[in-house]
Amino acid sequence: MEKQILEINLISAQGLKTPSANLRRMQTYAVTWINPATKLRTSVDSVGVENPTWNDKFLFRVSNEFISGDTSAVAVEIYAVGCIKDFLIGTVRFLLSTCLKRTKPGERSIGTPSFTALQIRRPSGRFQGVLNIAAAVYHSSDYAILDKLSAVSFRELMKKKESEAHRLRRLSRGGSRRSQPSSGGESCDLSDGADSSTSSSSTASTALKEWNSVRETAGKMKGAKSDGSGLLCGLVTPRKIPFCPPDQNLEFWAKAFEEND
Template identity: 45%
Template structure:
């Protein structure tokens, strides 16, 4: 499957694609022990550990943070194949003073999803897959969910983003001149409920999310083993 012509104009090496990941929100996080102020969480995401991107801290505070921040990653098309082990890793940290500084804040937990599990090569360009990933605490126990969206995009949403990508394989769209609104991906966190929109063509949450018990919560984060199917127009 060839990359869209728009990507060629960005000067991307042959075989590279643009992956957009939206860190939407998290639910049911457990604050680190010893935290004396209201939890203000932020997320750090990467495909390549050498190029990490951070969200701003959630200003409202509490165990259900919302960020709605979009990241762009340049990835090899082979990383998107079903049998690929390439993944997006997200770590969530507690920021007691309302500002992030990696290395000094307490790790709440981490989440990881394989790029090949979401059939991105089979989806129309710009059509995000939305899903929830279990947040694994440092102890190894899953506690809470991270809501994310991922899609391949034909081109960066603004000249500023395109310029930034020419210098780095990972770019945050926060602070850059906006060209694409993200209000359609906004999903306010609902205490005790779970956003579980799996591989939907439109970024719209279900009308009535299920309320999960702790046992059902762990069952809901099992990996998606459904095989991808190429769309009729794909090559």
């Protein structure tokens, strides 16, 4: 049986009545479904109070018979958020035949949204408030992701696409770190393999031994009488620094003072 995609957009509502006097500030959301087993919910409006705006879209995979049927309907319920439980504000039964235009017998207009306003029925049975709603029909090939789903929120669909794109970007960045060009122009493997860890540990131990040797040599030199030798770039290089004439004069007078003492 050929399928179509029905898009329902719950835009906003006006003139809602607060269901309980205990609610200090009314925050509302709406729930919609075609099959009661699969219900979809809008985000919560915390600003509009009696006149909320959601503008949430929902996609349903339905048959051609459902789209063209005169009694085919979408159910909507509007709730107010409560501390212990949520309060039902009202319900709407949206007949597709009152909104979607026919192009020819048995078919509806494809890709053209239709807007309408429907009265909201309160739990008492009285009508109060208006729900602004839009509907459109698309070919199932336009939404291949719904091949295995019967209904999905467009907002959740975008979140899944963003998370998938973020995961692919993270994987691509990880791959670029593992393969980076070396100074010779060849790619070097930065993976944490056993060979690389063994090689790195061997190099580290060799460097540590050399450094300890330099430190021991430097310590010995520090304890011995200074003869002008120096330490350069980690290598012990004995180097006799000759006295310049002014230094020789100073040495001569220093010995003379010691003899007089």
